[in-house]
Amino acid sequence: MxxxxxxxxxxxxxxxxxxxxxxxxxxxxxxxxxxxxxxxxxxxxxxxxxxxxxxxxxxxxxxxxxxxxxxxxxxxxxxxxxxxxxxxxxxxxxxxxxxxxxxxxxxxxxxxxxxxxxxxxxxxxxxxxxxxxxxxxxxxxxxxxxxxxxxxxxxxxxxxxxxxxxxxxxxxxxxxxxxxRGSYQARIEVTGESGHGGEPGRSRSAIADAARLVGALHLATFHDEAHPLLGRPSCNVSMIQGGLATNVVAPHCEFVIDRRTLPGETAGDVLGSVVRKARETCPDVDFTVHPAFFCExxxxxxxxxxxxxxxxxxxxxxxxxxxxxxxxxxxxxxxxxxxxxxxxxxxxxxxxxxxxxxxxxxxxxxxxxxxxxxxxxxx
Ligand SMILES: [Zn+2]
CATH class of the missing domain: 3.40.630.10 (Zn peptidases)
Incomplete structure (x- = not known):
């Protein structure tokens, strides 16, 4: 035919x-x-x-x-x-x-x-x-x-x-x-403390903290074992914004992650893996994860x-x-x-x-x- x-x-x-x-x-x-x-x-x-x-x-x-x-x-x-x-x-x-x-x-x-x-x-x-x-x-x-x-x-x-x-x-x-693969997207909000831009060492910059978190999450590996056809999950930091004014230490910064997932991973599993990775690498950073989208x-x-x-x-x-x-x-x-x-x-x-x-x-x-x-x- x-x-x-x-x-x-x-x-x-x-x-x-x-x-x-x-x-x-x-x-x-x-x-x-x-x-x-x-x-x-x-x-x-x-x-x-x-x-x-x-x-x-x-x-x-x-x-x-x-x-x-x-x-x-x-x-x-x-x-x-x-x-x-x-x-x-x-x-x-x-x-x-x-x-x-x-x-x-x-x-x-x-x-x-x-x-x-x-x-x-x-x-x-x-x-x-x-x-x-x-x-x-x-x-x-x-x-x-x-x-x-x-x-x-x-x-x-x-x-x-x-x-x-x-x-x-x-x-x-x-x-x-x-x-x-599936996709888990979330906004991660980092909180710092505003202060005078002339003395940046005296307050906590949310941008500096976010930079460390970005370094921990972007291209991070999440599993020891790779799926035979899908490889490992990936994580891309896709957007970022923060700061208040040129002469102020940044009190806020937030960025968005797109974490690709493997079969069997739930939204809760992925959230847990992201939070663990962030806390292990940057235990002193004040952050909150706001889940935005999940497809398995x-x-x-x-x-x-x-x-x-x-x-x-x-x-x-x-x-x-x-x-x-x-x-x-x-x-x-x-x-x-x-x-x-x-x-x-x-x-x-x-x-x-x-x-x-x-x-x-x-x-x-x-x-x-x-x-x-x-x-x-x-x-
Ligand atoms: Zn299509």
Whole structure:
């Protein structure tokens, strides 16, 4: 059935999806759901639009293989894209331009190309006239880029996700990703004592104390044992501000950390590790940690037959990899226990970048892999 994958069709659909501005924030998914639903209906799916309690729409589509009790293979992809600064782009970001073997535009790689490749995989199976052994569902969701609360998490809370396995076609350069790190972000407030700038030794500078803490936390190591695919947790001090006036010893300073996490680490674990590291290194510094954001890491523990199925379909030499960033796969893995693999066309280096693009070669290769998985799942 891979011979039925059409490069022209998957390219045209990617470009068509890119041409709809679905920037999040503010979250413009409403602009795209009816055209996506129409595409899926024309591919034999039953579709419906789900609205989160906040009114953000996602498309749910189901292609029935006609066998009662057949297992369900789910594709979960997000319709929202990150905002653009159009002045920085060399082409219109929502032009859906196809040039030199690439589709160029916001969302081409992250992840409208992946969604188009998944739909093309199903179309190729249909064109080949293959009898399928599994139902195929698509959850094309809102809000992944700002955390998923109004998209995949809203579907989960509404009890609408039931599947035996799931593929999230985010851009992985056609690699089979079975694990991803999470993220813990916090603001750390350091308190000093204001005093005359002419006698800085007489009072306690919050900036000087914060500098020591930054030195302790930035690039710190947190575990002796590395995860085989994800390595060790990392810590980046990403923003800092402090001080009152040029001639005053600084009474306040605060900075923000982004501590990437490993599977199994809770927000409490991470907070504990950060506080321990800070206290060990700087026991005399007066600081308070204000947690701001947490999304947990996740993984599909290997070996697993669904990972093997993807590795076989992806072709010779495929080995499982880990991602250093989070996707909606974490909801499916951690909250529902659904075996979930992230695999798709394009590169995360293109995701969120100026002049974002995905190659037609990748789109076609991903669609072939998806066609193989759809054809063999449940057989
Ligand atoms: Zn994405």
């Amino acid at each position: 891979t011979g039925h994958v059409s490069a022209g069709r998957v390219t045209a659909l990617t470009a068509e999806l890119v041409r709809v501005d679905t920037q999040n924030p503010p979250g413009r998914e409403a602009a795209i759901v009816s055209s996506v639903a129409a595409v899926l209906e024309s591919s034999g799916c039953e579709t419906r639009i789900f609205e989160s309690p906040s009114g953000r729409p996602s498309v749910l589509a189901r292609y029935s293989c006609g066998r009662p009790g057949a297992p369900t293979l789910l594709f979960n992809g997000h319709l929202d894209v990150v905002p653009v600064a159009a002045a920085d782009w060399s082409v219109p970001p929502f032009g859906g331009i196809v040039r030199d073997g690439r589709v160029i535009g916001r969302g081409a790689a992250d992840m409208k190309g992946g969604i188009a490749a998944a739909i093309e995989g199903l179309r190729a199976c249909q064109d080949a006239g293959l009898p399928l052994a599994a139902d195929v569902e698509f959850h094309l969701v809102a809000d992944e880029e700002t955390g998923g609360a109004h998209g995949t998490e809203a579907l989960l809370d509404a009890g609408l996700i039931h599947a035996d396995a799931c593929i999230v076609p985010e851009p992985t350069e056609l690699r089979v990703a079975v694990a991803e 890491a996740s993984e599909l523990p290997l070996p697993h037959p669904f990972a093997d199925l993807l590795l076989d379909a992806a072709g010779a030499g495929s080995t499982p990899v880990g991602l250093s960033l989070g996707t909606d796969a974490r909801f499916l893995r951690n909250r529902l226990g659904i075996p979930t693999v992230v695999y798709g066309p394009g590169s995360m280096r293109q995701a969120h970048a100026v002049d974002e693009w995905v190659s037609v070669t990748d789109l076609t290769a991903a669609a072939r892999t998806f066609a193989k998985v759809i054809a063999s799942f449940g057989q």
